[in-house]
Amino acid sequence: MTTAGKKKVLKRLSSALYPLGAAAFIIALWAITAAAVGEELLVPSIGATLRGLGDMLGEKATYAAVGGTIWRALAGWAIALVAAAVFAALAIACKPAKKLFAPFMSVMRSVPTMSVIMLALLWVTSGQMPLVVTFMTLFPVQYSAMIAASEAVDPKLIEMAKIYRVPARTRVFRMYLPCMTPQIVEGVRSTLSLTLKVTIAAEVLAQTRDSIGAGMMQSQSFLQTDRILGWTVIAIVAGALAEAFVTCAAWAARRIYAVRQGA
Amino acid sequence: MLSVKGLKLSYGDKKIFDGFDLEVGDGEVVCILGRSGCGKTSLLNCIAGAVACGGEIKGAEQGVAYLFQEPRLIPALTAADNVRFAVMHLYEDDKTLDAEIDKVFSSLGIDGLQTRLPSKMSGGQAARVALARALCHPSDVLLTDEPFGALDIAVKLSLTEYLANALKARPRTVVMVSHGIDECFDLADRILVLGGDPCRVSYETEISEPRGERTDIAHRSEKTECIKRALTFCG
Known part of the structure; x- marks a missing residue:
């Protein structure tokens, strides 16, 4: 191997050491805390948690819960994304619409998630509730991300398109969307971890069937702290999987777009 | 013919134009000099229809080709797609457009650059792509706003010469804003x-x-002096 190649490998290894070091630190802190407290009910040991997690992974209900939660989270996220795209398109195309939406978005952003959950408990079924809450929480965030992305399009490019009298359709598909896409993807992807948090919180309170939230609530009722932590680990992995799924979908969409553009 | 009659334009309380007239004959190249902020770019923008103004502008109804101070290329599109986007x-x-793009790219010496993104181009290459975009526009009116000002002298001279030849091959009605008196004399x-x-x-x-x-150096020097005096005193 050449010197440059060796340097590259060493650089990659050293950059992988940081997350490994952080993980080792968290595990060590957990082990020390569990040993210091000495009470499995308050802080279960790593071994007890892994045993609980192993038991859970052997149960069919766990997979149904994970599938149900991911489905609700992604559905709420996707509905919010489509709605945000429609409203953002209207706002970008028509300045008065943007001004009209602004106070609504401001109110939606400020309403506490708990208020939405409490009201949704009264209005919809426990199965629909996490979806409604996820939508209400994410919609204004995704709308704002899209508006910010549209404002980031260089005004000089917009002027160029105006002077060359480029038709609106071409402007949207060949200027606005390609310029906005990276920022939108980043902004929207960052809401995925928030999605799962909100969905699980809503599931806890709604006691939704086949959900991580209901599983957590049940474990808490039976004082199974190891299983609560097990559910937490599962939720973190599910979040990572959902993010990977959206990243792959965004990558595929970009590739298809690039091929269609003949790049 | 490109004709501007009674042009009126204000930014707030400041009147930029108040009854400004200009006529440019078919195939004529008019060069506009003036101090920064005097209204040169505003005049081009009025002709191009980029700003709302009063008065009557004739000859640019079918659109204009425009060379901006910066290349203004869409970062997500390749060089050829940037040209396609505009025209x-x-x-x-x-098919006709692709053939025209290939022809202009080839004559500009950027053949092979069609699939390159602006982020992978040098300043000179980006300026050439912007020039290709303007030259692929079928309009007979070309507006240029000091497009080669930020380039190094060699690239600037080469592009000015190219533009002069392009205008010789296919005459267009040109209004060009410039800060270089020599450039004006060349074009x-x-x-x-x-x-x-x-x-x-x-x-x-x-x-x-x-x-x-244009070889009459004495005549050129005399005119340059007149222009310099005008630039000094016009305020």
Whole structure:
């Protein structure tokens, strides 16, 4: 191997050491805390948690819960994304619409998630509730991300398109969307971890069937702290999987777009 | 013919133009000089229809080709797609447009750059792509706003020479804003110095020798002195 190649490998290894070091630190802190407290009910040991997690992974209900939660989270996220795209398109195309939406978005952003959950408990079924809450929480965030992305399009490019009298359709598909896409993807992807948090919180309170939230609530009722932590680990992995799924979908969409553009 | 009559434009309380007139004959190249902020770019924007203004503008109804101070290329599109973006609606079919793009790219010495993104281009290459975009526009009117000002002298001279040849091969009605008197002498048939508040033509001179055959250095020096004096006093 050449010197440059060796340097590259060493650089990659050293950059992988940081997350490994952080993980080792968290595990060590957990082990020390569990040993210091000495009470499995308050802080279960790593071994007890892994045993609980192993038991859970052997149960069919766990997979149904994970599938149900991911489905609700992604559905709420996707509905919010489509709605945000429609409203953002209207706002970008028509300045008065943007001004009209602004106070609504401001109110939606400020309403506490708990208020939405409490009201949704009264209005919809426990199965629909996490979806409604996820939508209400994410919609204004995704709308704002899209508006910010549209404002980031260089005004000089917009002027160029105006002077060359480029038709609106071409402007949207060949200027606005390609310029906005990276920022939108980043902004929207960052809401995925928030999605799962909100969905699980809503599931806890709604006691939704086949959900991580209901599983957590049940474990808490039976004082199974190891299983609560097990559910937490599962939720973190599910979040990572959902993010990977959206990243792959965004990558595929970009590739298809690039091929269609003949790049 | 490109004709501007009674042009009126204000930014807030400040009147930029108040009854400004300009006529440019078919195939004529008019070069506009003037101090920064006197209204040169605003005049081009009015002709191009980029700003709302009063008065009557004739000859630019079918659209104009425009060379900006910066290349203004869409970062997500390749060089050829940047050209297509601006002019594809003016061509009947993609095949004709693609052939035109290939021809102009080849003549500009950027053959092979069609699939490159602006982020992978040098300043000179980006300026060439912007020039290709303007030259692929079928309009007979070309507006240029000091497009080669930020380039190094070698690239600037090469692009100015290319533009002169392109205008010889296919005459267009050109209004070009410039800060370089030499550039004006190389390309223009008529030079206008703008100044005043509101903006008006402070000095005007015609160059009688045909483009590409201007060898009368004494005559050129005399006119340069007049232009410099006009630029100094027009305010």
